[in-house]
Amino acid sequence: MSVKTLKIDGKEIAIEEGATLLQAAKEAGIRIPTLCHLDGITDIGACRLCLVEIAGINRLLPACVTEVSEGMDVQTNTPKLKEYRKMIIEMLFAEGNHVCAVCVANGNCELQDLAIEMGMDHSRFPYRFPERDVDVSHDEFGIDHNRCVLCTRCVRVCDEIEGAHVWDVGFRGAAAKVITGLNQPWGTVDACTSCGKCVEACPTGAIFRKGATVGEMDRDRSKLDFIVTARELKQWTR
Amino acid sequence: MDITELQEIAEKERANQKEIRVHCCTSTGCRAANSMGVKKNLEAAVKDHGMSDRVQVVGVGCMGFCGNGPLVEIDSKEKLYEQVTPNDAESIINSLNGGGIPTAPEGDLKHPFFARQVRIVRETSGKIDPERIEEYIAAGGYQSLYKVIHDFTPQQVVEEITKSGLRGRGGAGYPTGLKWATVAKMPPGQKFVVCNGDEGDPGAFMDRSVLESDPHRVLEGMAIAAYAVGASEGFIYVRAEYPLAIERLEIAIKQAKKLGILGSQIFESNFDFKVNIRIGAGAFVCGEETALIASIEGGRGNPRPRPPYPAQHGIWGNPTLINNVESFANIAAIIREGAEWYASIGTEKSKGTKIFALTGKVKNNGLIEVPMGITLREIVEEMGGGIPGGQVKAVQTGGPSGGCIPASLLDTSVDYESLAKVGSMMGSGGMVVMDQDTSMVEVSRFYMEFCRGETCGKCIPCRAGTVQMYQALTKIINGEATEADLVKLEELCEMVKFTSLCGLGQSAPNPVLSTLRYFREEYLALLKQGVLNGKVAVHG
Structure with a gap:
């Protein structure tokens, strides 16, 4: 396997042929923001956060799907790129209903992290306040479409790793949303193995484990009763 | 089938054609204005007058002047009747006997709208019955395909197309020869040829018209392309909103297969080419080549980042050539007349002709095929007849991807570079004329x-x-x-x-x-x- 040398933000890097710019930057310790990228699944170049400038190419290219080539001169953090990235994040906030204060992912959210990283303190675009559904028909998990950024990580992780292909994208444009099965309640999809990979893949609080959301705590008082009386009743399992 | 058989079909067809051909448009535009009723009455009138021996009513494709349909043309007499109703049919047929004047308004075939056109793609549109392969063959059809299979190496075909200077008619203007060469140079194996008929710009209907009026011309272009790049299978992607185009393509493919012009061992050579139709489900984005490929594969029509380009990694990962309907429809003529001839039409960098759907406030609405390098002013004012009682404010080309060109720039030449320079684009061929009242x-x-x-x-x-x-x-x-x-x-x-x-x-x-x-x-x-x-x- 041959090695390619290139420059990212002025830093000389040598990396094996076939690697992506994102991998090269990571190896060099250069951070390129991403949202739809997730290690282990196919990259689709959809979120456009990882766009970089390459000398001699008159358009911006997504680092996640662009392979390194010899002598590339890449800029990852120009003022223009920073501005575009900030606008993308602002548009995401204006597009859905992202209310961090009552979100399960508050403090553990990639969208929130990106907003902080971009230095975004508000969205300059008017909030759209779309009416979106919440589906909690699944026994263990739920999806709140208000928090979905359509990165389609759930779609890919379910298809490529679990092999169940429960998730897909339905509809177009502003109406586009991730769907389960043939756009049916998640709980009714036989193909779902309840593996929970989509929950782990989701960058925001859109897909969550039930019982973790605000106001959802459910006390199991019978457990106390069991602990106290189990020996007496010779009841070893519950 | 060999060349003598092909010529026999053509001669037989020509011999069977009657002295007077009455062409009645049966394309979507005129159909919506009841041209099928007109055709029925024309046929009845011919029978009633006992003229069946010398008069033939032919349902043809689009004649172009769609704003004034239904259109009826008396081919040998060079007469065109506009806005024909079924009631006018009798008087039109009667006039052929020298009996009176038809009640339908007569069109002016000498008008710049017709006279300024250079018809290459639309050569036989509105002249032949698109549902009969014999008529296409009689008009010289499929001879180019025969010629390339027997006289050209694939390499020579690619060279010929490159020399012609043809550029993609879908709008972006990528050199067609270069695209073909890229696919041809990929290692041998499964390759595909795709015809993009997912025309979706608001107000544009060039490709629909070509498919409805002359489906065999597109099939011939695709087969030549397949021979040139080494493909044995092709897809035509047509939007579901074009039922008549789909119907006529299906008929055309069936007829061509029956004659051994499509399918296995075409013209008794070892070249095979099978064509499938794929019907779009209504998404405009499927006109984008990577989305179109995803859709053909049965997936959601989402675009993907390029590179890799379809030429390297197309349908199911195989090298794929994608061209627009109009691009393919140019091929047979280029092979027949030669690359030099084609390159002599147009400007230095934009060769040949382009079809536009001229619509909006302009007097004459319809389809026009004009040589590259004509000015917008000539199209709008001469051919289109300007705006009655109004002034041209802007001309929109390129649909949702294009731009509005102000009246002050009407002298802009219609070619890829000039239109891009003024902030618009050639696009697939929509041209909307706007007047002073348009915001x-x-x-x-x-x-x-x-x-x-x-x-x-x-x-x-x-x-x-x-x-x-x-x-x-x-x-x-x-x-x-x-x-x-x-x-x-x-x-x-x-x-x-x-x-x-x-x-x-x-x-x-x-x-x-x-x-x-x-x-x-x-x-x-x-x-x-x-x-x-x-x-x-x-x-x-």
Whole structure:
């Protein structure tokens, strides 16, 4: 396997042929923001956060799907790129209903992290306040479409790793949303193995484990009763 | 089948043709105005007058002057009748006997609308019955395919197309020969040829007309392409909104297969080419080549980043050649007449002809095929007859990806470079003429509304950006916007243009950018109006 040398933000890097710019930057310790990228699944170049400038190419290219080539001169953090990235994040906030204060992912959210990283303190675009559904028909998990950024990580992780292909994208444009099965309640999809990979893949609080959301705590008082009386009743399992 | 058999079919067909051919348009436009009723009455009238021995009523494809349909043409007498109703049929047939004057208005075939056209792609449109392969063969059809299979190496075909200077008619203008050469150079194995008939620009219907009027011309072009690049299978992707085009393609494929012109061992050579039809499900974005491939594969029609280009990695990962309907329809003529002939038409960098769907406020609406290098003024004022009682304000080309060209630039030459220079694009061939009463801000909002509804939703700039741009334009139109909103709109346009994944998003801001460039005062007037109406507060 041959090695390619290139420059990212002025830093000389040598990396094996076939690697992506994102991998090269990571190896060099250069951070390129991403949202739809997730290690282990196919990259689709959809979120456009990882766009970089390459000398001699008159358009911006997504680092996640662009392979390194010899002598590339890449800029990852120009003022223009920073501005575009900030606008993308602002548009995401204006597009859905992202209310961090009552979100399960508050403090553990990639969208929130990106907003902080971009230095975004508000969205300059008017909030759209779309009416979106919440589906909690699944026994263990739920999806709140208000928090979905359509990165389609759930779609890919379910298809490529679990092999169940429960998730897909339905509809177009502003109406586009991730769907389960043939756009049916998640709980009714036989193909779902309840593996929970989509929950782990989701960058925001859109897909969550039930019982973790605000106001959802459910006390199991019978457990106390069991602990106290189990020996007496010779009841070893519950 | 060999060449003598092909010529026999042609001669037999020519011998069977009657002295007077009455052409009645049976394409979608005229059909909607009841041309099928006209045709039925024409046929009945011929029978009633006992003229069946010398008069033949032929259902033909589009004649081009769609704004004045249904159209009936008496071929040998060079007479055209417009807005024909079934009641006029009797008088038209009667006039052939020298009995009176037809009641339908007679069109002027010498008018620049017809006279200025150079018909290569539409050579036989409106002249032959698209549902009969014999008529296409009688008009010289499939001889080019025969010629390349027997006299040309694949390499020579590619060279010929490269020399002709043909560029992609889908709008972007990529050199067709170069595309063919790339696919041809890929290692041998499974390759595909795809015809993109997912025409979706508002107001554009060139490809529909070509498919409906002359499906065999497209099939012949595809077969020649397949021979040149080493493909044995092809797809025609047609949108479901074009049922007649699909029906006629199906008939055409069946007829060609029966004669051994498509399928296995074409013209008794070892070249095979099988054509399948794929029907679009209504998404505009499927006209984008990678989305189209995804759709053919049975997936959701989402574009993917390029590279890799379809030429290397297309349908199911195989090298795939994708050309537009009109591009393919040029091929047979190029092979027949030679690359030099084709290259002699047009400008230095844009060769041949282009079909436009001339619509809007212009007097003569319809399809025109004009040589590259003609000016917009010649098209709009001479051929289109200008705007009755009004003035041309702007001409929109390129649909939602194009821009508005102001009246002051009407002398712009119609070629890929000149149109791009004035902030528009050739596009697939939509041309909408607007008059002084048209609000350019409304126009840009119309196209933005279209893009907002048609973005696939995959990449964020296009999905969320078109919504935000649409909202900003609405705010401006409602007189509720400030100058800050206009600045924000311009920032958004720039960002969506440079960051979107596919051509749809990258070009979605074009109508806004071009109207801002030439009609900025209209935006500013609306901002001012907002202040005057008290809807917007004035600061400082």
